[in-house]
Amino acid sequence: xxxxxxxxxxxxxxxxxxxRASVGSFLGGGMVIVVALCLCSVSAARGENTTTQWTxxxxxxxxxxxxxxxxxxxxxxVLDVDKDGVNDFVxxxxxxxxxxxxxxxxxxxxxxxTMDEALLPIEAGGAFHDIDADGDLDxxxxxxxxxxxxxxWENPYPNYAPDIPWMRREIKSSGANKHHDQIFGDFDGxxxxxxxxxxxxxxxxxxxxIPANPQATQPWPYTEVFxxxxxxxxxxxxxxxxxxxxxxxxxxxxxxxxxxxxxxxNVIDDxxxxxxxxAGQLKKGGWAExxxxxxxxxxxxxxxxxxxSEWVGxxxxxxxxxxxxxxxxxxxxxxxxxxxxxxxxxxxxxxxxARIWVLLGDGNGHFTTTVVATGYGNHDSKVADLDGDGDMDxxxxxxxxxxxxxxxxxxPG
Numbered sequence: 001x002x003x004x005x006x007x008x009x010x011x012x013x014x015x016x017x018x019x020r021a022s023v024g025s026f027l028g029g030g031m032v033i034v035v036a037l038c039l040c041s042v043s044a045a046r047g048e049n050t051t052t053q054w055t056x057x058x059x060x061x062x063x064x065x066x067x068x069x070x071x072x073x074x075x076x077x078v079l080d081v082d083k084d085g086v087n088d089f090v091x092x093x094x095x096x097x098x099x100x101x102x103x104x105x106x107x108x109x110x111x112x113x114t115m116d117e118a119l120l121p122i123e124a125g126g127a128f129h130d131i132d133a134d135g136d137l138d139x140x141x142x143x144x145x146x147x148x149x150x151x152x153w154e155n156p157y158p159n160y161a162p163d164i165p166w167m168r169r170e171i172k173s174s175g176a177n178k179h180h181d182q183i184f185g186d187f188d189g190x191x192x193x194x195x196x197x198x199x200x201x202x203x204x205x206x207x208x209x210i211p212a213n214p215q216a217t218q219p220w221p222y223t224e225v226f227x228x229x230x231x232x233x234x235x236x237x238x239x240x241x242x243x244x245x246x247x248x249x250x251x252x253x254x255x256x257x258x259x260x261x262x263x264x265x266n267v268i269d270d271x272x273x274x275x276x277x278x279a280g281q282l283k284k285g286g287w288a289e290x291x292x293x294x295x296x297x298x299x300x301x302x303x304x305x306x307x308x309s310e311w312v313g314x315x316x317x318x319x320x321x322x323x324x325x326x327x328x329x330x331x332x333x334x335x336x337x338x339x340x341x342x343x344x345x346x347x348x349x350x351x352x353x354a355r356i357w358v359l360l361g362d363g364n365g366h367f368t369t370t371v372v373a374t375g376y377g378n379h380d381s382k383v384a385d386l387d388g389d390g391d392m393d394x395x396x397x398x399x400x401x402x403x404x405x406x407x408x409x410x411x412p413g
Contacts, residue, residue: 054372054394055410064103065112066404067397070096073404074144075126076397078384079137083157086388089395090115091406092122092141100141100153103406104160105386113162115139115153121146124325124380125181125235129193131214140171142179142197148172150179150197154215170218171195176202181250183235188257189245195220196248200231205251207261223261226251234277234295236329238288240306249279249290268292268304268311275299276327280338283365293342295325301342301357305365316340316359316367322351325399326381332392332411337363341394346377346401354378356394356409372409377401386410 057063067073070093081088081102088110092100099122100115123144131138136157142150150172156164172179178200184193187207195208208222225248232251240247240254248255248263252272255263272292282289287306293299298320302313323345332339339361344354356372377398386393387410396407 053412055412056373057408057410059404059406060402064110064406064408067091067101067112067406068093068096068098068404070094070099071403072096072400073379073397074122074124074399075141076380076382076395077126077128077139078382078386078395079128079139081137081155081157082160083136087384087386089382089384089386090126090139091397092126093404094121094123094144095119098165100139105388111162113160114165116165116168118165118168120151123178123180125179125197127182127184127195129184129195129210131210139166140182140184140195140197142172142182143177144180145178145201148175148177150182152214169215171208171220172197172199172206172222173219175199176204178231180233181235183237183248185237185246185248187237187246187248187255187263188261195222196225196235198233198235198250200233203228203231205232205248205255207263225255225261225263226253226265228273230273232273234275234292236277236279236290238279238281238290240279240288240290242287250277251275252292254279254290269302269313272302276325278327278329278340280329282329282338282340282361282363284363291327291329291340293321293324293327295327296323298322299324301340303340314365317357317369322354323347323379326378328383330383330392332358332383333360334391334413335360337361340367341383343376343378343381343394343396345379345399346375347399349401351377356381356396376407389413 059066072095073093075092077090086105090102097119098114098117099120102115103110121144122141126141128137128139136155138155139153153166182197205226206222207225208220211217234250236249252269253265275292276295278291290304293301301316301321304311304313324342325345326343328341340359343356346354358370359367379399382395383392391411393411394409
């Protein structure tokens, strides 16, 4: 079997002018699993029960190709690689090559291309940006605890070939190991994006300007933003305090630019250092809100709001989340209010009742909990429009449960 290129799935991308096609007509007779969406309210103000359906596609049922041969799938990104207006996605793995593949969305589903055929110890996280300013999106990922590198891969648009890897270059190639999470954003207000990344074995958060000639600059200069008392992770971005400048969120804190390369660390909840992070205007007016959940452990899913004098946390589910390594804030139902996506791992085949949640927000701090599916492993899974119809879907990527594997849940709209 050729692991470089395979096309699967009968699903055509593109925007529909009105309504949503029926499951049968949209799928064109392909193999699917329809998952019931069970709703249960966690807010007395929103106690209604509703049922809808998500369409489940999986590499295990032949709806799209498997990511490769590795049983440790570490990173996942969704981006429009080929500039056709419809999202593609990247899956990275360690322990077995190829270390990175990307799934190209086409008229007949997804085609898998090799992005890096080498064996690399890639860690969870990753980010994308037009690093070389040539109009297409490039990709960044870092080594796990066995390596001290952060890399970027140059998008070869429009010259894609299933068996020709992308050019890989170094951003960091010295110092301490382990780089879980990276993010791009204009954090200093200079109208240019910077790269922010954690270096866990150094207990530090770093920031780097993109060099003027990134193809000829290895490694990049980078500056320390923060030193933690212990390993920290999780990165998100939002204009937290409403001053018009994007802030960094992660490690239980938010970081405000104070000029030059200086950032002030502001504690939201110091117990949330080693967590996943997301941020956005969950409650209209005032500062942006922040969400934390333990990704590599067991703990509560909580959102935090600034009262004017302190950060106050709110328990969203009323029970612990088991390795909630997938977290995002997005408008999942198109009502103009931000919602929360969270999903649990099935680490080492455990947690058989692992859940995928979408908590629907009303813009006033109330949420209705919906369970999209139960029993699937999710690690660094993402929400994005995967089929080009304008709503948010779910890309499910397990770490080591039933791997190699990738899943998609298409939003019913």
